[in-house]
Amino acid sequence: MAVAGRRAAAKPAIKAIIALLGCALIMQAATEHALGRQVASPPARMLWAWERPEDLRFIDAKTTGVAYLVATIKLRGGAVICINRHQPLRVPPGTYMMPVVRIESDGTLDSSRTTEIEKIAAIIPRFLTPRVRGFQFDFDARKSERGWYKNFLLKMRETLPADLYLSMTSIASWCLGDDWINGNKLPVDEVVPMFFEMGADTRQIGVLLDNGNTFGHTFQSIGISDKDMAINKRLGKFVTGILKPTPRLYMFSRKPWNQQKVQTLVQEVNNWK
Numbered sequence: 001m002a003v004a005g006r007r008a009a010a011k012p013a014i015k016a017i018i019a020l021l022g023c024a025l026i027m028q029a030a031t032e033h034a035l036g037r038q039v040a041s042p043p044a045r046m047l048w049a050w051e052r053p054e055d056l057r058f059i060d061a062k063t064t065g066v067a068y069l070v071a072t073i074k075l076r077g078g079a080v081i082c083i084n085r086h087q088p089l090r091v092p093p094g095t096y097m098m099p100v101v102r103i104e105s106d107g108t109l110d111s112s113r114t115t116e117i118e119k120i121a122a123i124i125p126r127f128l129t130p131r132v133r134g135f136q137f138d139f140d141a142r143k144s145e146r147g148w149y150k151n152f153l154l155k156m157r158e159t160l161p162a163d164l165y166l167s168m169t170s171i172a173s174w175c176l177g178d179d180w181i182n183g184n185k186l187p188v189d190e191v192v193p194m195f196f197e198m199g200a201d202t203r204q205i206g207v208l209l210d211n212g213n214t215f216g217h218t219f220q221s222i223g224i225s226d227k228d229m230a231i232n233k234r235l236g237k238f239v240t241g242i243l244k245p246t247p248r249l250y251m252f253s254r255k256p257w258n259q260q261k262v263q264t265l266v267q268e269v270n271n272w273k
Contacts, residue, residue, distance in 0.1 A: 056095075
């Protein structure tokens with residue numbers, strides 16, 4: 001009877017220990033998830049590496065990451081055509097790697113279209129190598145396609161690992177008094193407005209910058225080019241009104257990167273401060 005009593009008394013204690021261990025494991029998992037989000041955040045400098053041979057072994061992997069075009073997906077009449085990257089990319093060990101998927105459409109997408117989203121969701125996991133720590137989507141969505149794009153991003157957030165940093169680019173015109181980026185609660189970790197190759201919007205954005213207009217938004221990240229120096233200088237005049245503290249810089253070039261080109265662009269940005 002005494003042994004049985006001890007066993008009976010031990011059961012609640014064992015249950016309590018199991019419960020505590022369970023709570024500890026949950027807290028550890030939550031902590032690891034939070035740390036994973038922090039670790040997954042890109043460094044302060046990111047080089048876009050488009051479809052061309054790139055040897056980026058000269059970069060410092062502690063301060064600079066690479067957002068590389070991994071595929072272009074074309075949506076035409078319900079068809080989903082995926083064109084994978086074919087050009088070599090060389091980086092130093094430990095480099096933060098962020099695949100970029102470029103999406104091009106025929107302009108007919110709307111929020112009711114789900115087939116293309118499901119097809120793309122089935123393609124994306126093939127790009128998730130062990131070195132990947134972030135993922136970026138590049139889609140110049142028309143206004144009529146914004147509903148589709150939001151649904152697409154929701155699906156991608158669901159499809160991609162929870163601790164993977166999710167980024168999207170934004171054409172500069174989306175910043176012109178348009179609250180779609182901030183007001184739609186898009187399921188991304190960052191929006192990267194691209195202030196280069198703006199086409200017909202170049203003059204308008206230049207005038208707005210000259211007049212001190214900072215678009216009503218502050219961004220954690222911004223994209224610039226080595227060929228749009230005039231816009232870069234205008235951005236530099238009002239950088240405190242455009243960028244949040246400790247911003248992230250994405251740099252683009254139409255030609256292969258070299259160390260001098262990167263240093264020149266970084267030095268220009270350092271002069272903004």
